[in-house]
Amino acid sequence: MAKRISQSQIAKELGVSQSLVSLVLNGRRDGISDESYNKIWRVAVANGYVPRGMQPVHAPEARRNYVGIVQRSGLKLDRPSNTFSHVQQGLFKVLQQARISTTFLGGERDLDEKKLFELLGQRDPLQGIVLFGEVSEPFLRALGALRVVLLSVYASAPGLCHSVVPNEKQSLEQLVAHLVKLGHTRFAWLGGNCRLGRHRARLGALRECLASRQIELDERHIVSVENGDRQEGFDCAEELMNRLGDDPSEAPTAWVCHNGLMARGAHQFALLRGIRVPEEVSIAAVDRTRICTEIHPYLTSAGSNPEVIGEEAAKLLCKTEEPGENRIFVDLVVPSEFVEGETSGPAPNHA
Amino acid sequence: MAKRISQSQIAKELGVSQSLVSLVLNGRRDGISDESYNKIWRVAVANGYVPRGMQPVHAPEARRNYVGIVQRSGLKLDRPSNTFSHVQQGLFKVLQQARISTTFLGGERDLDEKKLFELLGQRDPLQGIVLFGEVSEPFLRALGALRVVLLSVYASAPGLCHSVVPNEKQSLEQLVAHLVKLGHTRFAWLGGNCRLGRHRARLGALRECLASRQIELDERHIVSVENGDRQEGFDCAEELMNRLGDDPSEAPTAWVCHNGLMARGAHQFALLRGIRVPEEVSIAAVDRTRICTEIHPYLTSAGSNPEVIGEEAAKLLCKTEEPGENRIFVDLVVPSEFVEGETSGPAPNHA
DNA sequence: TTGACATGTTCATAAGTATTAATTCGAATC
DNA sequence: GATTCGAATTAATACTTATGAACATGTCAA
Numbered sequence: 179m180a181k182r183i184s185q186s187q188i189a190k191e192l193g194v195s196q197s198l199v200s201l202v203l204n205g206r207r208d209g210i211s212d213e214s215y216n217k218i219w220r221v222a223v224a225n226g227y228v229p230r231g232m233q234p235v236h237a238p239e240a241r242r243n244y245v246g247i248v249q250r251s252g253l254k255l256d257r258p259s260n261t262f263s264h265v266q267q268g269l270f271k272v273l274q275q276a277r278i279s280t281t282f283l284g285g286e287r288d289l290d291e292k293k294l295f296e297l298l299g300q301r302d303p304l305q306g307i308v309l310f311g312e313v314s315e316p317f318l319r320a321l322g323a324l325r326v327v328l329l330s331v332y333a334s335a336p337g338l339c340h341s342v343v344p345n346e347k348q349s350l351e352q353l354v355a356h357l358v359k360l361g362h363t364r365f366a367w368l369g370g371n372c373r374l375g376r377h378r379a380r381l382g383a384l385r386e387c388l389a390s391r392q393i394e395l396d397e398r399h400i401v402s403v404e405n406g407d408r409q410e411g412f413d414c415a416e417e418l419m420n421r422l423g424d425d426p427s428e429a430p431t432a433w434v435c436h437n438g439l440m441a442r443g444a445h446q447f448a449l450l451r452g453i454r455v456p457e458e459v460s461i462a463a464v465d466r467t468r469i470c471t472e473i474h475p476y477l478t479s480a481g482s483n484p485e486v487i488g489e490e491a492a493k494l495l496c497k498t499e500e501p502g503e504n505r506i507f508v509d510l511v512v513p514s515e516f517v518e519g520e521t522s523g524p525a526p527n528h529a
Numbered sequence: 530m531a532k533r534i535s536q537s538q539i540a541k542e543l544g545v546s547q548s549l550v551s552l553v554l555n556g557r558r559d560g561i562s563d564e565s566y567n568k569i570w571r572v573a574v575a576n577g578y579v580p581r582g583m584q585p586v587h588a589p590e591a592r593r594n595y596v597g598i599v600q601r602s603g604l605k606l607d608r609p610s611n612t613f614s615h616v617q618q619g620l621f622k623v624l625q626q627a628r629i630s631t632t633f634l635g636g637e638r639d640l641d642e643k644k645l646f647e648l649l650g651q652r653d654p655l656q657g658i659v660l661f662g663e664v665s666e667p668f669l670r671a672l673g674a675l676r677v678v679l680l681s682v683y684a685s686a687p688g689l690c691h692s693v694v695p696n697e698k699q700s701l702e703q704l705v706a707h708l709v710k711l712g713h714t715r716f717a718w719l720g721g722n723c724r725l726g727r728h729r730a731r732l733g734a735l736r737e738c739l740a741s742r743q744i745e746l747d748e749r750h751i752v753s754v755e756n757g758d759r760q761e762g763f764d765c766a767e768e769l770m771n772r773l774g775d776d777p778s779e780a781p782t783a784w785v786c787h788n789g790l791m792a793r794g795a796h797q798f799a800l801l802r803g804i805r806v807p808e809e810v811s812i813a814a815v816d817r818t819r820i821c822t823e824i825h826p827y828l829t830s831a832g833s834n835p836e837v838i839g840e841e842a843a844k845l846l847c848k849t850e851e852p853g854e855n856r857i858f859v860d861l862v863v864p865s866e867f868v869e870g871e872t873s874g875p876a877p878n879h880a
Numbered sequence: 881t882t883g884a885c886a887t888g889t890t891c892a893t894a895a896g897t898a899t900t901a902a903t904t905c906g907a908a909t910c
Numbered sequence: 911g912a913t914t915c916g917a918a919t920t921a922a923t924a925c926t927t928a929t930g931a932a933c934a935t936g937t938c939a940a
Contacts, residue, residue, distance in 0.1 A: 545889080545890090565888080582896080
């Protein structure tokens with residue numbers, strides 16, 4: 179570890195006396211020229227000068243007042259996934275009690291190593307950083323180098339940081355069980371965020387759940403799109419209808435959507451086309467955000483409660499003591515909840 | 530000013546050596562008993578021990594790294610008004626360049642004076658606090674007492690703090706001008722957040738705009754609800770239809786909505802009832818958030834861009850030097866933008 | 881019982897910092 | 911040109927802190 183710089187060294191570098199440096203760094207302004215004042219501070223800061231006598235970071239009650247939030251590339255504040263705001267609410271709820279506040283640091287794209295360093299260097303120590311969504315591994319490692327506790331939600335990064343993730347398998351299992359019980363056998367998948375692992379996980383889980391019931395998911399009934407927003411839900415439903423042949427006995431009766439937003443879009447498509455929900459088609463979504471109940475019909479949906487995910491993340495952060503190299507990382511899986519809404523009903527030809 | 534305490538004094542008080550105090554305060558843990566470690570820190574902190582060598586508060590670039598955000602009572606993170614996230618995005622965009630981050634402090638309801646003091650006392654100084662929405666005056670005064678720069682967005686508090694607000698009059702003027710040009714003469718108002726001044730301002734502006742064109746707003750065509758969300762937009766439209774007599778020539782052909790969310794709800798109602806938009810009814814909203822273009826049909830809408838409001842708020846905060854008693858407060862009004870969407874068309878009996 | 885070892889602390893002193901009186905230096909005044 | 915004055919800086923030194931070596935003290939195994 180590099181020996182820390184002294185006032186005398188700063189003085190020598192600038193060609194002034196150590197006394198002057200001392201005066202300046204203690205904040206004396208009168209009787210000191212602005213020029214000296216500024217140049218001394220500049221050099222002191224640039225060289226990472228630290229006072230001697232105590233390093234407050236080490237205080238046992240050195241309260242870490244902040245938790246930073248970083249979003250995965252692609253998410254912006256003004257296009258909040260609903261999920262994000264629920265998670266933030268959960269974080270806030272728990273952290274608030276410990277008088278820790280949440281600070282938005284930016285998106286993966288906004289931040290490079292240098293910027294992060296600037297952001298974190300000049301301020302109170304962070305309790306940790308919550309990563310929202312799948313971030314790239316180099317980015318994760320760069321963050322790790324800052325010696326901050328990292329926690330990833332909605333994506334796991336084995337061996338790199340803690341994580342709190344939803345139970346996708348269980349969600350799909352709940353949805354499929356419900357729909358099969360209602361007599362559905364022909365399923366469609368309306369998938370979003372097709373580039374991300376989350377989409378693969380959900381689609382894979384759907385396949386498994388159906389397979390274990392000897393139901394096959396027709397490849398033509400799988401429609402996947404880029405973003406997974408409302409419009410794309412609409413488009414997916416439209417695309418699905420276009421792909422279908424004329425035989426109505428082949429048409430899927432249960433649309434399983436990647437998220438609630440897409441389900442709403444698909445529902446709007448159904449409304450416009452005069453497809454009755456749930457009489458003709460049942461719509462179900464992997465989601466547990468407010469969107470499920472924002473308006474009637476409420477969505478039939480299953481998913482891990484994002485607020486709970488936020489709460490668990492906060493608890494985990496509060497418990498984690500120190501960032502370290504060879505830590506044991508916790509991967510927490512939050513169970514899924516199923517809620518029967520108004521968009522699912524008995525399969526039409528089952529009655 | 531009291532002379533500052535030295536390590537030796539701490540050592541004497543605790544009956545240990547100065548060396549030990551030095552070791553402890555520099556964070557050495559191994560080879561030091563927990564008991565000593567904690568008691569030394571306790572006494573050091575209790576006596577306000579400060580290291581010698583520099584007082585960072587005096588650094589010329591002692592930058593204020595944070596801007597706090599407080600929401601009005603009633604808003605929660607997990608029920609984000611869309612507007613809020615856009616404003617936050619605008620704030621973030623500008624503040625990021627100054628390496629200032631935004632910290633969510635809580636809702637009006639979460640915070641009492643004591644809590645605020647705790648939140649703000651133990652950390653880096655805030656550049657300011659952005660208040661989102663109408664907060665109560667006592668709350669505002671309590672915040673003011675903290676000697677922090679305050680800025681209110683979407684609500685003005687004359688003489689108490691800066692504000693950045695939308696131009697409601699202009700928004701309504703733009704909408705009415707557009708609709709009147711299309712031949713509409715029978716208007717309805719679907720209002721939300723009926724308790725807040727914002728609702729009064731919008732409804733009042735609508736009345737004025739119509740009056741100046743010799744159009745009267747029928748009292749029966751004014752429906753106002755509590756929250757202004759999607760479901761209530763739906764309910765408003767339903768209520769409006771219920772209130773109408775049988776005479777179709779009396780029915781309003783232009784629904785002006787308090788915000789985009791309500792417009793979407795109203796549109797869903799129209800879809801369900803088979804009311805064609807915009808052939809039979811035009812829908813317009815005071816809004817400029819993402820909701821206007823989240824799905825087709827895009828909403829015909831006018832409003833001040835919330836992201837711009839955020840940006841202006843951030844600039845104002847960066848410019849404001851110090852909080853003071855008798856400051857001059859800036860009230861900034863951001864102009865409204867009009868965008869013609871797909872929900873407005875010629876008045877039906879005008880063709 | 882003894883010695884090896886670990887832990888926690890102190891001693892002694894080198895290194896670093898604060899502070900006051902003294903110095904320098906240029907501008908204004910005589 | 912000499913004198914005064916004030917701002918800026920430094921010398922000198924008292925005071926504070928860091929740190930390696932030394933010193934207790936207790937534990938454990940031979």
